[in-house]
Amino acid sequence: MAAAIVAAVAALAGVLLQSLIGDWRARTERRRSELADAAEQFLGALAEHRQHQYLKIEARRRGEPDTQDARRDRYTARTQVTKARAALLRSTQNQELLELARIAVDTSFAVGDAADDEVQTVGDRARAAHNTFQAAAARLVFNHR
Template structure:
């Protein structure tokens, strides 16, 4: 009788252990999938907002002011970037990664600041910040890859 009880307890412990391991793996996979989705969302929103900033710069070079449509498009892209950053904050607590995201966000904002008025574009700043923004994008792709796949 004692042997049967020990065998039953061992079997239950084995099942419990397997369940705990499976649950832990499933949670880790859900977190990884959530981070992957947030990373894709951020990178896409970053590219779209950067594109809107370059459209603003192109218009300023041509001496054009914003229209309601261009303002709306740029603010929509900015809102999407802000939402994507929020998703990243809920998907990871990796402060190094979030700091890199903040740096990229500040760069893309500064890009638009280099062309404040029609006919007024600081070309050196556009070139410098544009290069930094592209490098930040590449660095973030690599950081997300490292965070997701080690």
């Protein structure tokens, strides 16, 4: 009788352990997926924001007036960066990645304010920050446990 009780308890403990491991794996995969999605959205929003800034700079160089539609598009792109960064903040507590995100935002936003003779340098900084964030996010996603 005691052996049967021990066997039943061991079987129940095994089932409980498998369930806990399965839940942990599912949560880990969900967090990894959320981080990957947030990083992808963030990078896309940064690139689109810079695109609108470069369009503004090119129009200015050609002497074209800034239009209300162009400004609206730039503000929308900036808002998308803000929303994507908020999603990123909800998906990780990794301070290194969040700091790289802040730098990427700051350097991307600086593109639109750059003087004509500084656009290349400021743009290079923004792309470098983008790439640095991207590499760090990929490491974190692929090593996420």
